[in-house]
Amino acid sequence: MDILSKFEAVTVKADIRLSEADQRFCEAHEAAYHTAQTCFQEMEYIWEDICGRQKDILLEVDSHASYLSTSGGFDISAVQISEHMMKLHSRFIQNLTAHFSRAYHVSIDEYAIEQKLLPQSVFDSRRTIAAQEQYERDMLALSLSYEDIVNLIFEQMNGRDFGEQALYELKDKCHNAAWSCLKKTADFEIKKSVLRFTYG
Template sequence: MIDGQLLIFDVLPAHETISASAIEKPENVATEEVNEQEPKPLEDSDSGFDFDIMAKFDAVKIGGNMLISDEDKEFCEQHQIRIDAAVALILKAKQFYVDNEMSNIFLSTKNLIKDLDEKLTSKIDSFVSKIVTHFRTTYSVTINREKFRKYDHTITYKDVVDDILLQMDGMNFSEKANEEIKEAVRNTIYNSSKVKVQSLKVAIADYLYFESWFSGSWLNKRDENLAKLLRGVELFESGKTTTRDTLAIIANDRIRKDWFDEFSFTFMNKFESLKCFKNGKVELKFKSHELALQFAKEYLKYT
């Protein structure tokens, strides 16, 4: 249990670590009994070991097929109750029409059953969307529904979350969100030679593109680069995936008169200032050379 928030269901892993976070097995969590069989010794044959190795892999199941918070579990269970009720009602109606088949020039039970099948598919899709949206917005992670299995009326939220976890690459939600932010910043660096570290400063050449605008204003035409960079700065500074307002305002304002002034952040512990130049260079200043070097290596492909 992590900070008293994580719950384990299905099979509790026999080991004590999951991903990069140590998970202590709670003493008060009941687990299902698992009938463990002693592994059979391998038999020698002319060709080596006489066993189906693929069958061995098929028999392996990932233990503890999910760890989710109390809030996640409550959200999922509430929507499970709703989908179960909807599925039961639709199946009951379908069975009625199967048992009482009829048709005339206006209507047939065959068409009604078809309509109910479409309604069932729609309700399942809506259920999956709600679960996906919850985890995507709560943890700021990317989830690709096209990689999910095909569900039927037996669907449970555990199935959906299992498919979500398969996309976390062995990381928990927080680790995955952090890695996605870092990767987004790295992808804005098309040439690592553009990144320079000198003393407290990290400079990135040709990173932005400014055009003269009306009344002395300037338009930043690479605002997405700046938004990703400042989101990375926030993660580096605070460990948070949501950019604070003072950084978000700069990232979201494409047109400003003060683009080439120095933006100072004296209230931060690691990051000190941001300065943009007309030639597109961006200069980040940190509290120490070690911090500047760490940020450049972790976020900017600097070697």
């Protein structure tokens, strides 16, 4: 094995690059996410069982009646439960990216992470019922880990840690504020000890 192959074989796990507090945050959110998935799967099974019992009891006398919905706003269905379960993945990604964005003042492209981790649905005329059903099965079977998300965050930062990324972004914002890309000149002037921006 040559030296380059040895470097390529090295992997840095996400939890090594995180502070202890960040790792606890991620682990707690991952546990809550997995618990929500399990609980909603159980709820869907129980709800379908309840609906089946209602249908069996009332089938011969009144097939349109149900004691499961109310006019007061309580209404639930297996479809709503499934839709909620499919949204849990995005919520998990959003919670982690928001945490790191707030804590370290860095920009994270949450949408790019979702594109890499979540199954993609075809939202046009080519979409078939079978394709939509497959997408829903894939979404319901999906289970993310915080390492997947954190690794993609670090990938966006080109290997920089959070402190380095915050400084890099600050320098970039200062450069953009002080340099005219159109005129290819500085948008500031220094006279004595006064810095004055000349744009706008």
